[in-house]
Amino acid sequence: MKTAKTISILGILAMTAVLIYGFTRGDFFGEGSQLFSMSWGIVSLVDLYTGFTLFSMWIFYREKSLPVAILWTIAMMTLGFFAGALYAFLNLQSSNGDWKKFWLGKHA
Numbered sequence: 001m002k003t004a005k006t007i008s009i010l011g012i013l014a015m016t017a018v019l020i021y022g023f024t025r026g027d028f029f030g031e032g033s034q035l036f037s038m039s040w041g042i043v044s045l046v047d048l049y050t051g052f053t054l055f056s057m058w059i060f061y062r063e064k065s066l067p068v069a070i071l072w073t074i075a076m077m078t079l080g081f082f083a084g085a086l087y088a089f090l091n092l093q094s095s096n097g098d099w100k101k102f103w104l105g106k107h108a
Contacts, residue, residue, distance in 0.1 A: 062105025
């Protein structure tokens with residue numbers, strides 16, 4: 001579980017750095033329109049949002065509260081795997097070393 005926590009913390013730090021970089025140095029709408037004009041840009045976005053959707057399905061499965069699951073999913077769809085890494089880290093912490101509780105949440 002320590003390895004998973006370390007990986008999730010590294011994910012949070014990496015995503016924080018690249019989000020700050022992107023929002024301070026990039027043009028979200030200008031570069032986004034370029035991304036949509038490229039075949040591999042579209043492929044990358046479909047791939048990314050497929051992953052976001054699958055991860056969000058796990059969130060809905062394991063959460064006790066529907067509003068909490070909705071908020072995490074909105075965070076996932078807007079902040080990407082910054083939210084995913086944060087969600088994983090928080091749930092690794094609250095599972096107290098119990099992998100079943102981590103993966104299954106309310107179903108454990």
